[in-house]
Amino acid sequence: MKDRMLLAFGGFLLLLIMALILGVSIGTVGIPLIDVVRIIIARIPVLGSLDEGIPSSSSTIVMELRLPVVLMALFVGAGLSSSGAAMQGLFKNPLVDPFIIGISAGGAFGWVIGLLLGDHFGFMSGYLVRIVLSFLFGMGTVTAAYMLSKTGSQIPLTNLLLAGVALSASITAATQLAIYIFVENPTPLIFSLLGSCSNSKWSEVWTVGPVVMAGVVLLSFFGRELNAFSTGEEGAKHLGVEVERMKIIILGLGTLIAAITIPFCGMIGFVGLMIPHMVRRLIGPDHRFLIPGSALLGASFLILCDLFSRTVLDITIPLGIVTGLIGGAFFLYLLRARRFSS
Amino acid sequence: MIEVEGLTFSYNGGAPVLEKVDLSVKKGEMLGILGPNGSGKSTLIKLVSGALAPDRGQVLLDGKDISRTKRREIARKLAVVPQETDLVFDFTVREVVSMGRYPHLGRFQFDDPHSKKILEGAMGITGVVRFADKPFSKLSGGEKQRAIIARALAQEPKVLLLDEPTKNLDVRHSLDIMSMVRKMNRENGLTVIVVVHDLDLAARFCSRIILLKNGKINKDGPIDRVLTPENIEQVFDVRSRVHRDVGMRIEIID
Secondary structure: OHHHHHHHHHHHHHHHHHHHHHHHHOOOOOOOHHHHHHHHHOOOHHHHHHHOOOOHHHHHHHHHHHHHHHHHHHHHHHHHHHHHHHHHHHHOOOOOOOOOOOHHHHHHHHHHHHHHHHHHOHHHOOHHHHHHHHHHHHHHHHHHHHHHOOEOOEOOHHHHHHHHHHHHHHHHHHHHHHHHHHOOOOHHHHHHHOOOOOOOOHHHHHHHHHHHHHHHHHHHHOHHHHHHHOOOHHHHHHOOOOHHHHHHHHHHHHHHHHHOOHHHHOOOOOHHHHHHHHHHHHHOOOHHHHHHHHHHHHHHHHHHHHHHHHHOOOOOOOHHHHHHHHHHHHHHHHHHHOOOOO | OEEEEEEEEOHHHOOOOEEEEEEEEOOOOEEEEEOOOOOOHHHHHHHHOOOOOOOEEEEEEOOEEHHHOOHHHHHOOEEEEOOOOOOOOOOEHHHHHHHHHHHHOOOOOOOOHHHHHHHHHHHHHHOOHHHOOOEHHHOOHHHHHHHHHHHHHHOOOOEEEEEOOOOOOOHHHHHHHHHHHHHHHHHHOOEEEEEOOOHHHHHHHOOEEEEEEOOEEEEEEEHHHHOOHHHHHHHHOOOEEEEOOOOOEEEEOO
């Protein structure tokens, strides 16, 4: 078991490094893999001379254009996947992800509101406003779902799911209405909502990255509590888990690392659903390992999706469409193939 | 060990399911809770374990009100075995049993030698070693119950609460589970409170019985004084004969 775990994590890391190098190397201008490695390693101060002889234009493409995009895809993939793993554990439902319980819809609404406010009031045009609104509305949606489904002192988790789905539908309609009424040329905005990392800048990477990393580490620390949830809330309580408090912590962290990605990359669905499934197949359901494992595999997956989205056609396909196509098929496969225990 | 004082409870403000229940359970007892459907047996167990909060009254565990005690602290003294347990993900039996160590381990503490010893002991007594590496969700009903009892024992509890642990099991498995619990009660001084639906099982394995009727304790005492044809008729509305040839046997006549 231990060997298998080490092997799996080694594999995840190797895959991530390969995805990263490939993602940076391939594009309108191809840059040899070895040059990519040399350019990146040359950033480490002592090894500064490694990129000698490589055209400075390659260096610029790698460092200023591609690397921020690839790293953004890495963090978004990691955030959505580990958030999905935690939510699936909390809700004891393998069909849950941040998209399904309303975080994405709420976050997107907050983001669009932030954009509109920024257009009208200059002082609100910084993207911190959009991040905060996105998180608040994402959290607001989950909290509303939580309150709506509360009966007495209990919060039956199926109620929570249904509330999440219903709220998502209404909020997405509200977002679309806001765009329809207030935005004159909606095409770029709609494109961003569909999900894309292609315009990411270093400053954005530095905002999303640390939050996601901290969130993944913290969520992994609550792996034992999530394991206890697998026999139900009452079961977890009898094992010594402070159930209500733990739900709030896990929902808060899971929302944070999913919502933070929305102002930068839009709504990218199904990643948080698919990746935890695959990781569970490989290393089992123990959340102490499932969460970091999902972060690693999700990171590679989204880097490769992003690569696919910008190279397969002459135009860049929105990332959310790529994950939607793969995820939709995966979802159907799960519905057909998995034996669900109710 | 456990003091229940004036416990009153109703679901969502409806008619009270339990009314002013007083109960005192001493260390080493094996107390059976019997009563017809809807008499409040499971609710009583849920209140004693703190899964539900009473409308009035309190439950004291070692003299401490459980509603004001941290769940971790409760879990180190009291473990619960429900009627049945389902698991969503494919945890192995060993992983499920290990969850019982949760209240004893610090966040950054991985399984220490003491935990290992306790886990082996718990899996040995309950006979789950054989299928320890199988996924829990693939087990039969009886095997699942054994694994959940093993998990409860891994908590090193002083009190074990069981809510109709044999409800979905056949006769053989019911007897096995109950005699296993009785053995731990006799040999390790584990205090046991068990809801039983089968009069005969209760008569065979418990040292003390309470009969619940309409949310109140109707009779409370040693088995031979509580399980009489008169009491059984009064609480369950059936006529019966009690045989004392080998231990105690209850024959239902109509």
